[in-house]
Structures are given as structure tokens and as C-alpha cells.
Amino acid sequence: xxxxxxxxxxxxxxEIEQSVKEFKEGNFKNIPDPDSLQHFRSRESDVPNESHAIxxxxxxxxxxxxxREELKKVNVTHKPPEGFVDRAAxxxxxxxxxxxxxxxxxxxxxxxxxxxxxxICFLETVAGVPGMIGAMFRxxxxxxxxxxxxxxxxxxxxEAENERMHLLTALQIKKPSWLFRTTVVGAQGxxxxxxxxxxxxxxxFCHRFVGYLEEEAVITYSKCLEDIESGSLKxxxxxxxxxxxIRYWKLPEDAKMVDVVLAIRADEAHHxxxxxxxxxxxxxxxxxxxxxx
Amino acid sequence: xxxxxxxxxxxxxxEIEQSVKEFKEGNFKNIPDPDSLQHFRSRESDVPNESHAIxxxxxxxxxxxxxREELKKVNVTHKPPEGFVDRAAxxxxxxxxxxxxxxxxxxxxxxxxxxxxxxICFLETVAGVPGMIGAMFRxxxxxxxxxxxxxxxxxxxxEAENERMHLLTALQIKKPSWLFRTTVVGAQGxxxxxxxxxxxxxxxFCHRFVGYLEEEAVITYSKCLEDIESGSLKxxxxxxxxxxxIRYWKLPEDAKMVDVVLAIRADEAHHxxxxxxxxxxxxxxxxxxxxxx
Ligand SMILES: [Fe+2]
Ligand SMILES: [Fe+2]
Ligand SMILES: [Fe+2]
Ligand SMILES: [Fe+2]
Numbered sequence: 268x269x270x271x272x273x274x275x276x277x278x279x280x281x282e283i284e285q286s287v288k289e290f291k292e293g294n295f296k297n298i299p300d301p302d303s304l305q306h307f308r309s310r311e312s313d314v315p316n317e318s319h320a321i322x323x324x325x326x327x328x329x330x331x332x333x334x335r336e337e338l339k340k341v342n343v344t345h346k347p348p349e350g351f352v353d354r355a356a357x358x359x360x361x362x363x364x365x366x367x368x369x370x371x372x373x374x375x376x377x378x379x380x381x382x383x384x385x386x387i388c389f390l391e392t393v394a395g396v397p398g399m400i401g402a403m404f405r406x407x408x409x410x411x412x413x414x415x416x417x418x419x420x421x422x423x424x425x426e427a428e429n430e431r432m433h434l435l436t437a438l439q440i441k442k443p444s445w446l447f448r449t450t451v452v453g454a455q456g457x458x459x460x461x462x463x464x465x466x467x468x469x470x471x472f473c474h475r476f477v478g479y480l481e482e483e484a485v486i487t488y489s490k491c492l493e494d495i496e497s498g499s500l501k502x503x504x505x506x507x508x509x510x511x512x513i514r515y516w517k518l519p520e521d522a523k524m525v526d527v528v529l530a531i532r533a534d535e536a537h538h539x540x541x542x543x544x545x546x547x548x549x550x551x552x553x554x555x556x557x558x559x560x
Numbered sequence: 561x562x563x564x565x566x567x568x569x570x571x572x573x574x575e576i577e578q579s580v581k582e583f584k585e586g587n588f589k590n591i592p593d594p595d596s597l598q599h600f601r602s603r604e605s606d607v608p609n610e611s612h613a614i615x616x617x618x619x620x621x622x623x624x625x626x627x628r629e630e631l632k633k634v635n636v637t638h639k640p641p642e643g644f645v646d647r648a649a650x651x652x653x654x655x656x657x658x659x660x661x662x663x664x665x666x667x668x669x670x671x672x673x674x675x676x677x678x679x680i681c682f683l684e685t686v687a688g689v690p691g692m693i694g695a696m697f698r699x700x701x702x703x704x705x706x707x708x709x710x711x712x713x714x715x716x717x718x719e720a721e722n723e724r725m726h727l728l729t730a731l732q733i734k735k736p737s738w739l740f741r742t743t744v745v746g747a748q749g750x751x752x753x754x755x756x757x758x759x760x761x762x763x764x765f766c767h768r769f770v771g772y773l774e775e776e777a778v779i780t781y782s783k784c785l786e787d788i789e790s791g792s793l794k795x796x797x798x799x800x801x802x803x804x805x806i807r808y809w810k811l812p813e814d815a816k817m818v819d820v821v822l823a824i825r826a827d828e829a830h831h832x833x834x835x836x837x838x839x840x841x842x843x844x845x846x847x848x849x850x851x852x853x
Contacts, residue, residue, distance in 0.1 A: 284840070321846045323708045328621075388706065395703045403696050409724055410688045411748045413681065413731055413741060415616045416724075424717060431702060431709075438706055448706060455704045547577070553614045 323435055324515050328425045329559025331537060332517050338529040341536045343486055346479075346543050352472045353546075360479040378499050383491060384441045390484065391434035392451050396458045397477050398427030404466050418554040419545065425558070426538055432515055433531050439509035440524070474546035481539035488532035495525050503528065616728055617808050621718045622852025624830060625810050631822040634829045636779055639772075639836050645765050646839075653772040671792050676784060677734045683777065684727035685744050689751045690770050691720030697759050711847040712838065718851070719831055725808055726824050732802035733817070767839035774832035781825035788818050796821065 348354040368374055371386060402423035409416045443451075466473050494500040503524035513522055516530040541556060548554075641647040661667055664679060695716035702709040736744075759766050787793040796817035806815055809823040834849060841847075 321711070326711055326714050326851050328714070392703045392706065395699065399696055399699050403692055406688065406692050406720060406724065407748065407752065410685045410727060411745050413685065413727065413735070413744065415728060418614070418619055420721075421619050421621070427699060428713075431699065434703060434706065435708060442706070451706065452704050455700065459700065558619050 322514070323511050324432060327432065327515060328421075328428050330425055330429055331534075331559060333530055333533040338533050341485065341489075341533050343482070343489055344536075344539070345482055348475075352469060353475050356472050356475040357479050359476060360483060364483050378494050380500060380502060381441065383494070383500055384437055385443055385447060386487070387437040387491075388434060388443050388447075389451060389454070390487065391430055391437060393454060393458050394480070394484070395427055395430035395434060396455065397462055397473065397480075398423045398425075398430065400459065400462050400466055401470070401473065402427065404463075404470075417551055421558050422541060422545075422554055422556045426541065429534055429538075432511075433534070436509060436512045436515070436527060436531075439511055440506075470550055471546050474542045478539055478543035478546055481535050481542060484535040485532060485539060488528055488535060491528050492525070492532070495528065615807070616804050617725060620725065620808060621714075621721050623718055623722055624827075624852060626823055626826040631826050634778065634782075634826050636775070636782060637829075637832070638775055641768075645762060646768050649765050649768040650772050652769060653776060657776050671787050673793060673795060674734065676787070676793055677730055678736055678740060679780070680730040680784075681727060681736050681740075682744060682747070683780065684723055684730060686747060686751050687773070687777070688720055688723035688727065689748065690755055690766065690773075691716045691718075691723065693752065693755050693759055694763070694766065695720065697756075697763075710844055714851050715834060715838075715847055715849045719834065722827055722831075725804075726827070729802060729805045729808070729820060729824075732804055733799075763843055764839050767835045771832055771836035771839055774828050774835060777828040778825060778832060781821055781828060784821050785818070785825070788821065 348357045367389075371382075371389075373382075373386065376382075402420045405416050405420050405423070409420075462473065465476070491500065495503045506524045508518055508522040508524055508527045512518060512527045512530070513520065516527070518526050518530070544556075545554065641650045660682075664675075664682075666675075666679065669675075695713045698709050698713050698716070702713075755766065758769070784793065788796045799817045801811055801815040801817055801820045805811060805820045805823070806813065809820070811819050811823070837849075838847065
């Protein structure tokens, strides 16, 4: 805050140019400085402000850090649908999963690292949509109807960021092909449109839908752990976890990919409970989850 | 995290029902508990989970807390436009302001409390849009193109929340009429649509636009402070600041509305610098602002 205060009255042309110039030169005297930049610059590059000079995930929102015990305790669970909305949500998820499994030949052939990275990237790029859309709609409604939000927004944003970190972590291992990436662009278009429309009509449906999606995510990551154990993805037992993952989940320095998958699965189990709970609350009831919980 | 861990494996039907029931009964044994709820409940109401039982703005993102010195140092400033994009952004802001001033007869007649609350509510309900839209687009692009965000999202979300807190604070003083509120709904529709389209084509234009909007916001709140000094809004010199504002800006317990307006003006001056700076950076350059700065 002190550094900010120092520059807060600047916004004449000369002053903004000065800010930008100093920042680019890595002269952070007057600019809020990512401390760690200095640190990482000397190790990774001499050029400040290049993408690789500042590590990903420096300023993430609070999120749960799982203990070894918590990681192991995660189970596949299912909340039986009640009423029309729940059944519709569950039907949607099951249908999507079946089509997706067939198209990607998930249950036939060997599930090697490439297949897993593709699947994880696709799932996470889709999974990052609902939290952000939900947060945006609740934010806009609060502004528009001039009433409070009841504390939901931060939880939805934390979920969205968490899913995006899952994606960025998977990308540290391998970048999918251009063909695949084009499919992702299309999938996002569909997902954003459908989810937005659904959120206008029934937020309850949307949170229940995410709850069921996360049930499937836990199943998927449990299968991934099996594949790591049983052989087709054994390489993740010894492959070191990316730096990003070690920082984000506060893993030990010598953590392996298997530890990363355990952490991701725990995150998904957490989203599952959160979304099923939100779906069971009225929109004007207070969100029971604090930041980072 | 401990309480969460405790319930994380729950999501059978019975378990979710139990979570929701316990929460509604105010039995937070197993549910992440807003500690302060207990505290406020005894003072304000015996019924948990009613809107008035849990104060607004409990879980806000980090944001600058201004010192008395910083509050006084805020100036009206102007960044001269450079190039077509800047000039277009500045033209837009000036035109909007002129039309708005005429329609609301801002410069004619007495600017009393009602007039000021209306103006502040309208401005803040619009001001909360850009940060959320910008954050959403950058989030979606990161997911879609499978690349990092360069740390912009949190700053944009903090701005959006800060503007929403400005609105909720003003609403503590007086709720505008239904006719006025209908206008706000329409204005948001226009703003969300236009800003979204603009963000797709030119984020630079959008951040510059917000930079100029904030220049005007500082002018407006400076005028508000003049009215508090000179008489037509003298009542805000002695009217106590709402609890929400005292908590949010960490004001002294006996703070008055004039202190709230000073804090809001400092926030706007901060958004002004932030957005002008972001407009001057490439989209793939690292955001120099840390959380809460
Ligand atoms: Fe995920
Ligand atoms: Fe998830
Ligand atoms: Fe504002
Ligand atoms: Fe602002």
C-alpha cells in the first residue's frame, strides 16, 4: 500500500509513461513489485517481464491445502437426484460423459500419458466455466437489483480459478495438438452459451449440474490414480510435479505427478460438496463457505 | 480447512440434507462457520441465516486501506489521449457524462442527499460492470487458448468488488425509488452488452475508457466533498458512516459519511491509475499490481 500511495496521484501522461517504462525496465522502485520477480529473474532469465520470468500462479485466491490424510480419504460418492431439476441435471451429466467417453475412446485401448493429458485439459477447460459465469451473474444481479449477494461470489470465483490452475498444471506436462485446441475453442463456446442461459433460468439446476459433474470428475481422477498404480500411467509415479503445482498446493519439493493428481481429486471432491450444498440453498441464503474453504 | 476436511467426503443425499439442515439451524459444528455470525446474531437477531443476521461484506477481497494522509492527497488528474483508441475512449466518456449531467440536472438546482444518493447508486451500478467483464474474458481466454493470464484477473475482480461495495454502502443511507431502479436495470443491459463487445475488439480501449471514467469519478466525488463543505450536503459531515463502511475501510468507530466519501474517492483515484496503466501494457505483459494493491 505504501508504494501505491506513492504513485496514486499520478495519471498525467508523463506519469503513466514513467510507470510503464519503469516496470518494463524492471525498476520497481515506484511500482508495486512482485518481490519474487527479482528472485526468479536471476535464476530463469535476465530479461524482466518475459512470460517465463514471472512464474504462473503467484497471486491465487485462498484455497484448501490438503493434508496427506485428507487426500487419501476422498471417496466416490453420489447424491441421488430428488425432483425434476435434479434428475434433469444428472441426466445431462451422464449423457455428456457417455458421449465424451465414446468419442475419446476412453474405455478402449491404452490410456497413456498423451490420452490422459488430453482428457484432463479438455475437462478442466470446460470445468473453469461454471464458477466464473455463476459469479458474474450474481455480481451483476447484486448491482442491478441493488441488493447484497449473500457471500456466494468469492466461493464461485475460487472454484473457477482452482479449475484454471488444474488446466495450467496439466499444460506444464504437455501441450495438446492444434487440432485438439481448436476443439476446445468450440467446446467453450457451447459451454458458455448453454451455462449462461441455464443460469438465468435456474441457478439450482446449474449448481446441481456442477455437483454431478464433480462426482464424475472424482471418478475420473480415481481411475487416473488406478492407471498410475496399475501401469499404463506408471510414469507419473516418478515424474516430478511441475513447480507450479508444488507452489500452488504447497507440495514437498520432491513431489511427483501422482501427488498432484491426488490434490486435484481432493479439489474436485470439495467442489462436489460445495455445489451440491449451494444447489440445496435458496439464492438468498448465506453461503456457508468462507474464503479458502 | 479442518472442518471442511471433516465433511468433504459427504455428498450422499442424507449427508447434504444434514449439512443444509445444520446450517439453517445455526448448528455450525460440521459446517465452515462464519465465526462472526454467532457474534452478530446475539446482537442483531435470534434467527440465524436471515439477511440481517449476517453483515454485508464479511468476505471481501484484499483492497487498499487508505491513511488519512493518502485520502487528502488525491487530486483531479488527466492523462492526455494519445492516438485514435485513447481519443475514442475519452470522447465516449465525455459524451456520456454530458448527457448524464443534463438528464439528471446535476448542475442546476440543489444537490441534496437524495440527488447525491441517486447519482452515486447509478454510477456505481455501472462502474461494477467493467472489472467483472474484463476478468471473465481474460479467464475464458486463458482456458480457451490454454495459456496463462499474466496475473490480471485478480486486479480486475478486486476493482469489480470494490465498486459493488461502493454501491452497497450508498444503499445503507437510502434506497432509491422503484422508477429509478428500473432505469438501472436497463442501464446495466446496455453497459454489459457494449462493454463485452468492446472487450472482444479492444481491451486497450476498454481499460483506457475506465481510466477516463475514473478521472470523472474523482471529479464527481471531489464535488461531493465540496457540497459537504459548502452546505447542500452538510448533513454528511455529521451523519454516521454505515457499519458496512466502517468494517470495509477500517474506519474509526465514530467515522462520518464525509470519511466514507474520502475513502471512495481514493479508491476511484486508484482505479484510474490501474486502468490507465493496464491500457498502456500489452495483454501478455505481467500485471504489476499485487492483490490488494
Ligand atoms: Fe478440475
Ligand atoms: Fe472441479
Ligand atoms: Fe466506485
Ligand atoms: Fe471506480
